[in-house]
Amino acid sequence: MIEADKFAYHKYIEEQPDIVFNIAEGSSGVNRESQIPAMLELLNIPYTASDPLTLSTCLDKARTKEILSYHNVPNPKFSVVNSKEQLINSGIQYPLILKPVAEGSSKGIFDSSLLTGIDGLNGTLDKRVAEYRQPFIAEEYLPGREFTVGILGNGERAFALPVVEINFDALPEHVNPIYSYEAKWILDGPGNQIEMYKCPADIDNELHEKIEKAVLNACRLLNCKDWSRVDVRLDAEDNPHIIEVNPLPGILPDPKNNSCLPKAARTAGFTYAELINFTLNSALARYGMV
Ligand SMILES: Nc1ncnc2c1ncn2[C@@H]1O[C@H](COP(=O)(O)OP(=O)(O)O)[C@@H](O)[C@H]1O
Ligand SMILES: [Mg+2]
Structure with missing residues (x-):
């Protein structure tokens, strides 16, 4: 384990790892998730998941939406x-x-x-x-249902995990149907769990295909690697729009913490360890290390 701080660079030189499993979120600025991958690129050390360009772009919701819009991927104005x-x-x-x-x-x-x-x-x-x-x-504001979709793998072999639906019916009546700070961290939390997710989502084949196509397209356009998670919401006509792309998705291991990527992976039959190893193997394959 190497802490993602300013001493990390020297530790990488000392340790010379074959590959780094990157989960560093950084602590400040729009490039915070890119700092460790950029160090690793300078040192020629392979690492899992997306590169600095993708990580910084996706953290900036405006830049992300400009790219999606250029490629005609629906996203709210x-x-x-x-x-x-x-x-x-x-x-x-x-x-x-x-x-x-x-x-x-x-x-x-x-x-x-x-x-x-x-x-x-x-x-x-x-x-x-x-x-x-x-x-x-x-x-x-998109008034329709909300989903989040995990993507694993790369290129032609990238695939979507079972779709997770955010269940706003679980929230108290007086709050808005958005996944706000209150909904994510106050109304739902250890000791006060509410059924915020349904996985697999209860959707017909047509909608499922539309959602999968949109998220795979978004990941391809933004050059996400190995794993990612994309938030989607329906407009008034039930067309999926991309809300945001997460190339460094939350991966809290304890099912009680309701992390969506591990949840979707479990639904697809992956254990937590298998999810991690799948991601590592995707990176090894990209670098030609297997
Ligand atoms: N355009 C939108 N229309 C409706 N709800 C939205 C929209 N943008 C965000 N939300 C709601 O706010 C939540 C958080 O927004 P999101 O862009 O995913 O930010 P974060 O990066 O904090 O997850 C979403 O899960 C969704 O419920
Ligand atoms: Mg989100």
Whole structure:
């Protein structure tokens, strides 16, 4: 185990590992997930999963959406905003959702981030931009069902794990059907577990195919490697849109912690160890090490 801090570089030189299994999230800045992979590239040490370009791009929701939009992959309309004034001039229709441009795990996305009009803002945008030290994106709200899909492998052999549905019926009636900070970390948590997920999702073949096609396409376009997880939500006509791409997905091993990739892998018949080894083997194959 090598801690992902500034001493890591020297430890890699000392240890000379054959390959590094990378789970380093970093701690600050939009390039935080890229720092360790970039060190490893400089040292010519192979590592699992995506490269710095993909990791930084996917952490920046605006850059990700620009790439998806260029390739005509459906994703909700958006605008990058730093202030209430910019939001008013953005032209994004209500309802909309406000999200920090480069966070994860629902950081900065609260139940109150879903706005039905400018009145709901209450001065919070300017405050949050200062607090999170980054722009926010204002994104058209998708009213439909939500799914998240794990992808394993590479190239022609990349495949989707069973689709996970986020079950908003499990939330109390007064909260919005979004996977907000409150929903992810306060309403659901150890000792207070709610049935937030259904895997496999209860969907017909047609929708299943549409979702799989969209997520595999998104991973291919963003050059995700070995493993990743893509969030998807349906619009009012039940068409899937990509919400975000996670090339460094959460992998908490304890089923009680409700990590979606391990959950989907378990549904597909993988043990946790098999999920990890599958990912490692995908990387070894990419580097021609098997
Ligand atoms: N455009 C949108 N329409 C509807 N819900 C959304 C939209 N964007 C985000 N959400 C809700 O907010 C949650 C968190 O947003 P997401 O972009 O996945 O951020 P994070 O990186 O924190 O997971 C999603 O799981 C979804 O429930
Ligand atoms: Mg998400």
